[in-house]
Amino acid sequence: MDAAATVPGIRIDDWRPHAASVDADVAMLAEILRAVVYSGAGVSFVVPYSMDDARGFWLDKVLPGVRARTRRVLVAREGPQIVGTVQLDLAMMPNQQHRAEVCKLLVLPSHRRRGIARALMVALERVAREERRTLLTLDTWTGSSAEQLYRSLAYVVRRGILRQLFQRTARADDELAAAVGTAAAEDGLGTRAAERALERTDPRVN
Numbered sequence: 341m342d343a344a345a346t347v348p349g350i351r352i353d354d355w356r357p358h359a360a361s362v363d364a365d366v367a368m369l370a371e372i373l374r375a376v377v378y379s380g381a382g383v384s385f386v387v388p389y390s391m392d393d394a395r396g397f398w399l400d401k402v403l404p405g406v407r408a409r410t411r412r413v414l415v416a417r418e419g420p421q422i423v424g425t426v427q428l429d430l431a432m433m434p435n436q437q438h439r440a441e442v443c444k445l446l447v448l449p450s451h452r453r454r455g456i457a458r459a460l461m462v463a464l465e466r467v468a469r470e471e472r473r474t475l476l477t478l479d480t481w482t483g484s485s486a487e488q489l490y491r492s493l494a495y496v497v498r499r500g501i502l503r504q505l506f507q508r509t510a511r512a513d514d515e516l517a518a519a520v521g522t523a524a525a526e527d528g529l530g531t532r533a534a535e536r537a538l539e540r541t542d543p544r545v546n
């Protein structure tokens with residue numbers, strides 16, 4: 341995958357773990373996750389969080405999906421070292437095959453503000469198109485640096501839509517209002533993809 345032009349010295353690869361490299365890769369990914377958890381970011385885990393916990397996440401929750409091709413993982417490398425990563429979860433329900441969820445955008449604290457997360461996201465949108473997904477969704481913290489990044493990539497907050505969908509099933513939850521609905525910005529997908537997806541949504545399903 342060619343995103344090398346985006347950040348000097350950084351290469352972005354589709355993660356295809358092989359027997360010879362998987363242990364080293366998982367150790368590097370675990371180190372990033374652990375560092376991010378301890379930096380206080382809201383990425384679903386709480387401290388104390390050990391290297392074994394972090395390794396277990398990659399081995400048990402991520403690797404099987406990568407192998408089954410229901411999850412794509414991108415890694416940003418500086419030389420052999422993994423310094424950032426992001427995932428696209430493709431395992432959606434049968435009537436939501438146009439959607440995919442962006443998760444675990446993580447950059448090593450020592451490598452931040454160099455454009456690595458942005459490069460990962462741009463590359464991930466290319467992967468989403470390859471997978472024929474036209475609507476990307478994600479959750480993030482309101483007011484976080486990640487929110488600024490997503491907004492700068494033309495991702496839009498869809499609070500009203502989420503509230504409306506969940507009220508239909510009497511599962512209204514204010515926290516869900518913080519979720520962000522997103523759409524790839526190029527190739528005419530834009531925010532119209534989100535609107536199209538909403539129009540296609542069958543209220544009987546929600």
Ligand SMILES: CC(C)(COP(=O)(O)OP(=O)(O)OC[C@H]1O[C@@H](n2cnc3c(N)ncnc32)[C@H](O)[C@@H]1OP(=O)(O)O)[C@@H](O)C(=O)NCCC(=O)NCCS
Pocket residue numbers: 376381382383444445446447448451452453454455456457458459479480481484485486488489492
């Ligand atoms: C959020 C995160 C992935 C950003 O990684 P990064 O490689 O430093 O981001 P980039 O250098 O590509 O920055 C892209 C844009 O994001 C925004 N941004 C990133 N870090 C920021 C910060 N600390 N403060 C304000 N804006 C910030 C800016 O708009 C920035 O663009 P700019 O540098 O042109 O101003 C990284 O800080 C991280 O791993 N955080 C912890 C995990 C996390 O919160 N992940 C998101 C889960 S939803």
